Amino acid sequence: MGKTLLQKVWDLHTVRTLPTGQTQLFIGLHLVHEVTSPQAFDALRARGWRVARTDRTFATVDHIVPTRERARPFLDLLAEDMIASLERNCREFGIRLAGLDDSRQGIVHVIGPELGLTQPGMTIACGDSHTSTHGAFGAVALGIGTSQVRDVLASQCLAMEPMKVRRIRVTGLLSPGVYAKDVILSIINRLGVGGGVGYAYEYAGDTIERMSMDERMTICNMSIEGGARVGYVNPDETTFQYLKGRPFAPEGEAFDRARAWWQAIASDRDARYDDDVVLRAGEQAPVVTWGVNPGQSVPVTGRVPTERAAGSDAKAVADALGYMGFKGGEPVAGMKIDVAFIGSCTNSRLSDLREAARIVRGHRVAPHVNALVVPGSASVKRAAEQEGLDQIFRDAGFEWRGAGCSMCLGMNPDKLVGPQVCASSSNRNFKGRQGSPTGRTLLMSPAMVAAAAVAGEITDVRGLVAEQVEA
Amino acid sequence: MGAQKIARIEGTALPMRGDDVDTDRIIPARFLRSVTFDGLEDHLFEDERAGAAGAAASRHPFDNPQYRGASIVLVNRNFGCGSSREHAPQALQRWGIRAVLGESFSEIFFGNSLMIGLACVTAAPEHVRELMTRVEAQPAVRLRLDLQAGTCTLDGFSCPIALPAHARDALTTGAWDTTGLLLERYEEVDAVGQRLPYVTGFQGRA
Numbered sequence: 001m002g003k004t005l006l007q008k009v010w011d012l013h014t015v016r017t018l019p020t021g022q023t024q025l026f027i028g029l030h031l032v033h034e035v036t037s038p039q040a041f042d043a044l045r046a047r048g049w050r051v052a053r054t055d056r057t058f059a060t061v062d063h064i065v066p067t068r069e070r071a072r073p074f075l076d077l078l079a080e081d082m083i084a085s086l087e088r089n090c091r092e093f094g095i096r097l098a099g100l101d102d103s104r105q106g107i108v109h110v111i112g113p114e115l116g117l118t119q120p121g122m123t124i125a126c127g128d129s130h131t132s133t134h135g136a137f138g139a140v141a142l143g144i145g146t147s148q149v150r151d152v153l154a155s156q157c158l159a160m161e162p163m164k165v166r167r168i169r170v171t172g173l174l175s176p177g178v179y180a181k182d183v184i185l186s187i188i189n190r191l192g193v194g195g196g197v198g199y200a201y202e203y204a205g206d207t208i209e210r211m212s213m214d215e216r217m218t219i220c221n222m223s224i225e226g227g228a229r230v231g232y233v234n235p236d237e238t239t240f241q242y243l244k245g246r247p248f249a250p251e252g253e254a255f256d257r258a259r260a261w262w263q264a265i266a267s268d269r270d271a272r273y274d275d276d277v278v279l280r281a282g283e284q285a286p287v288v289t290w291g292v293n294p295g296q297s298v299p300v301t302g303r304v305p306t307e308r309a310a311g312s313d314a315k316a317v318a319d320a321l322g323y324m325g326f327k328g329g330e331p332v333a334g335m336k337i338d339v340a341f342i343g344s345c346t347n348s349r350l351s352d353l354r355e356a357a358r359i360v361r362g363h364r365v366a367p368h369v370n371a372l373v374v375p376g377s378a379s380v381k382r383a384a385e386q387e388g389l390d391q392i393f394r395d396a397g398f399e400w401r402g403a404g405c406s407m408c409l410g411m412n413p414d415k416l417v418g419p420q421v422c423a424s425s426s427n428r429n430f431k432g433r434q435g436s437p438t439g440r441t442l443l444m445s446p447a448m449v450a451a452a453a454v455a456g457e458i459t460d461v462r463g464l465v466a467e468q469v470e471a
Numbered sequence: 472m473g474a475q476k477i478a479r480i481e482g483t484a485l486p487m488r489g490d491d492v493d494t495d496r497i498i499p500a501r502f503l504r505s506v507t508f509d510g511l512e513d514h515l516f517e518d519e520r521a522g523a524a525g526a527a528a529s530r531h532p533f534d535n536p537q538y539r540g541a542s543i544v545l546v547n548r549n550f551g552c553g554s555s556r557e558h559a560p561q562a563l564q565r566w567g568i569r570a571v572l573g574e575s576f577s578e579i580f581f582g583n584s585l586m587i588g589l590a591c592v593t594a595a596p597e598h599v600r601e602l603m604t605r606v607e608a609q610p611a612v613r614l615r616l617d618l619q620a621g622t623c624t625l626d627g628f629s630c631p632i633a634l635p636a637h638a639r640d641a642l643t644t645g646a647w648d649t650t651g652l653l654l655e656r657y658e659e660v661d662a663v664g665q666r667l668p669y670v671t672g673f674q675g676r677a
Binding site: 012013014015016018019020021022024026028035036038039042043047049052053056063064076078079081082085119121122127128129131143144145146147148150151154155156157158159161193194197198224225227229250254255257258261293315316319409410411428430431432433435437 | 489490491493495496499500501503504505506507508517518519548549552553554555556557558560575576577578579582583586587635636637640641646648649650652653654656657659660663664666667668669670672673674
């Protein structure tokens, strides 16, 4: 009987079975940022511990960095305190830091892959639930809390429970205007926001195999929104080509040896899965969320559900409709928006910006819409500017910002105001998520956000894509 | 690292109805702008509560004076989903909560809670419903959670509760603070690192 990638990586990284019955798991890469680490460093100081493996640890700043005025000290003194604290901690403990002015700075889940730090077969931990993103490379990547950040800093290990594996096979060709974001939103809608609890999601099938690394990252990123702490794609030629030449990727003969090891880490053909699900991508339409969790979504051609039709979910639907101010049965297309946000660890990579720019080129953002693009990293920003994407966005009336998490969670000055409705390429539409206690988030692909920004309302991006093909 | 042994938890309870209560609701992100966990309890569920001025008018269970002093929260499905912020269990614990009893929990929230000695225990949906109804009818009723026996008892009612063996053992033996445990045999950690080709730079035979 073959093994899954998860089992292989798990076995290779197992130190021992702890007296509690948990597995002591070696962590191959620990990514650190300013929000979930200060208390962990304090704990190390209090107990006189050092960082076990500074060579396996890398830090950056993303969650609270302002994306417009980045001069120090920040106007927000709390934010200044957090950044200064990370800088101090990295100096004191000898950790590499891609700080605010570093050319490598950016969202931790964007820079790990683009620097080649993220590699197949690794165990990766970070104090952020979207660490699942790194699974796109065939790594087992775990989102953790601050006490576990302390564990990894001090011991390079985590105490873990075994996970089951659910294979999700996606088959068929995606139509133009339909993206990885639509696929993962559909998966979450079908399996539920709690459906993945206890599972790692292995994404497979020809649709996933055809996807670029950027697209696979979008898929794996949102595993946690389906309750799965870990999501991964088996590494293949697309993975290896992406890694080749990256600053931290092996070079020359070492790369060839790495490739062989990476290939061997993929799930065996006869691996046994705890569950198997199939999704047909050919029937996939662009998806928009209408509610207050990422599972509450419909195709853009659809309508908001009615309480009556929701059956056992009636209460949750009523609660969501009440918060969102939508009527059951209302079509999603045509919903007015106030803000358009393109960014976040889900969709702020170069290919996302290219797709969005393709939609806005030659158009203007609707007069009542505030639109902003926040590249995922300083490197994405530079590359986009080299291609002139910033100019396309600016000409259309978008703001072009510096790299960070920004309006995905509103920990910096980028927030919704009052009950604004935001078309967002981010990952969470929770109540108050984008910084306003009454703010409303509609999740969708970056291209759909671009289309909504131009139309001033939710619109099916496939119409615009078709227009381009004809022209 | 010796931590407090947590085998029994007794106190009044507070029902927090609804599935998929996410950690952004428990503690909104703007309150994470701090290098300590101090004072988080003041912002627990802040955006859905009335705030100090309107507390009397609020229907939120955390504003309801009948539940003041509760040490157990009763919840439904997938409690604590979303962000991995430990600030969520920290805020609950600092408010005075010592156990969360519900139908199910998000994995990261469960793990974060365990790491700080906040017990998360599950019960069957019908038992959670029954407990919520009883507590709403009689907020002063005291619940007794016995983690070893796996029971929740109150006057006139008792039901089984569950938690994974490792969590039960960690809490009841006071071994829930894991760092010391993980550091115990560090030479074995080093040995695993030496065996991993990516740690040694793919220098050896593939």
